[in-house]
Amino acid sequence: MENTFLFDSKELSATGLERKHQIETDPSSRINHMEYLPGMDIIESDVRKNVMEHFNSYDYSKYTAADVRRALANDKCTIEDFKALLSPAAEPFLEQMAKKAQQETSKHFGNTVYLFTPIYIANYCENYCVYCGFNCYNKIKRLKLSYEQIEHEMQVIADSGMEEILILTGESPAKSDVEYIGEACKIARKYFKMVGIEIYPVNVKDYKYLHECGADYVTVFQETYDSDKYETLHLMGNKRIWPYRFDAQERALMGGMRGVAFSALLGLSDFRKDALASALHVYYLQRKYPYAEMSLSCPRLRPIINNDTINPLDVGEKQLCQIICAYRIFLPFCGITVSSRETAAFRNGIVKIAATKVSAGVSTGIGDHEEKYTGEESTDPSGDEQFEISDGRSLGTMYVDISDEGLQPVFNDYIYV
Numbered sequence: 001m002e003n004t005f006l007f008d009s010k011e012l013s014a015t016g017l018e019r020k021h022q023i024e025t026d027p028s029s030r031i032n033h034m035e036y037l038p039g040m041d042i043i044e045s046d047v048r049k050n051v052m053e054h055f056n057s058y059d060y061s062k063y064t065a066a067d068v069r070r071a072l073a074n075d076k077c078t079i080e081d082f083k084a085l086l087s088p089a090a091e092p093f094l095e096q097m098a099k100k101a102q103q104e105t106s107k108h109f110g111n112t113v114y115l116f117t118p119i120y121i122a123n124y125c126e127n128y129c130v131y132c133g134f135n136c137y138n139k140i141k142r143l144k145l146s147y148e149q150i151e152h153e154m155q156v157i158a159d160s161g162m163e164e165i166l167i168l169t170g171e172s173p174a175k176s177d178v179e180y181i182g183e184a185c186k187i188a189r190k191y192f193k194m195v196g197i198e199i200y201p202v203n204v205k206d207y208k209y210l211h212e213c214g215a216d217y218v219t220v221f222q223e224t225y226d227s228d229k230y231e232t233l234h235l236m237g238n239k240r241i242w243p244y245r246f247d248a249q250e251r252a253l254m255g256g257m258r259g260v261a262f263s264a265l266l267g268l269s270d271f272r273k274d275a276l277a278s279a280l281h282v283y284y285l286q287r288k289y290p291y292a293e294m295s296l297s298c299p300r301l302r303p304i305i306n307n308d309t310i311n312p313l314d315v316g317e318k319q320l321c322q323i324i325c326a327y328r329i330f331l332p333f334c335g336i337t338v339s340s341r342e343t344a345a346f347r348n349g350i351v352k353i354a355a356t357k358v359s360a361g362v363s364t365g366i367g368d369h370e371e372k373y374t375g376e377e378s379t380d381p382s383g384d385e386q387f388e389i390s391d392g393r394s395l396g397t398m399y400v401d402i403s404d405e406g407l408q409p410v411f412n413d414y415i416y417v
Helices: 014-025 047-057 065-073 079-086 088-109 147-159 178-191 204-213 227-233 242-246 248-254 271-288 317-330 344-350 369-374 395-404
Strands: 112-122 164-169 194-198 217-223 234-236 259-264 293-297 335-338 357-359 408-410
Touching: 014 234, 047 271, 065 079, 065 088, 079 088, 079 271, 079 317, 088 317, 112 147, 112 178, 112 194, 112 395, 147 178, 164 178, 178 194, 178 204, 204 248, 217 242, 217 248, 217 271, 217 293, 227 234, 227 242, 242 248, 248 259, 248 271, 259 271, 271 293, 271 317, 317 335, 317 344, 335 344, 344 395, 395 408
Parallel strands: 112 164, 112 357, 112 408, 164 194, 194 217, 217 259, 259 293, 293 335, 335 357
Antiparallel strands: none
8 A cells, every 4th residue: 555645734535544544553564664675775784783782681670889889980981880870770879970970071071062053954754753743644834945945044043153053854755855955965064164964864875975065974863772662653664664774873974974973762762771772872883983973962752743642751850860971971082962852951950060062042843043043024934843842042042051151162173174
């Protein structure tokens, strides 16, 4: 049966409703989420095997206070130490963890905090991910910016003083193909010194092309490393293929990207095991590609259009702080990004401890930066947002707030010659 995707606010056809009901209720009607689709690069790598061996065997209930004390006393944090720091046994030691994480952050990053902003250029999507505001069956206003609109949005953002941008799309190769994203990168390079992309995973040759167009680094959320849970959350589309998504960062590095970023969406599954796998994904790739810049994001699931159907798992702020501190202790050289999903108060606090990068002036909608940045109502249409943000501070406000914490906001630290 042919897939029917909802790209606007029209009602689904009877065939589309039938297909949607079928894939929701009959797992046998879905494609195998562990098998590559035709045309997908299959790379020979042992990274996934190494990460998943630890993920599958991780029993965090076995760790004790003695294990946590030993981990905090060690000069170098081993994988076993890291597992202890992620365990419930470490929760009473959060203050000690924060102190050690702060020492590591200061040692390797000084007092700097990097600022960037995302720009969503399209929200069309061909995936059915039950937790996502962009999923193809959600009745939202879809929009794809023209090149002229992209340039205008980027100019508005650049005029604010921002020097790093992250380009995002929904996952629709049909509506936002590689050439379209490449042109957006070329435009971005005119205005920004750092250009990142957070798009659907592509093959090595496509990452090479996007790098040639001006992209510096690639961010991919694995969402959850639990492949069984992943299957129940990603019911249709290319994103359903779990191993292809897992290997995306390595394909990006093979394509010449300078850096890659990793994340699980905490709350979709067991957050301790997902945090372990995210960090080990970095750990093993860093040893394979020592020249590459790598960073971790720490997002929690935010409210979306169909949030009441998901039953997300709760991850408290103290638990999130524990994860971030454990990341810093285990991976002292790794960048850590905390997004606008979190409150201003939490982000103000965590940048003094372990985070090294935050977003500012954020919008997860399509084509609304002019109104957000200038206060002037735009005559152009805009598209609906992916999720609700919690911290909506402008770049100027964020700059002042970070400075008031005794830290140094940084827009860019790369010089191209």
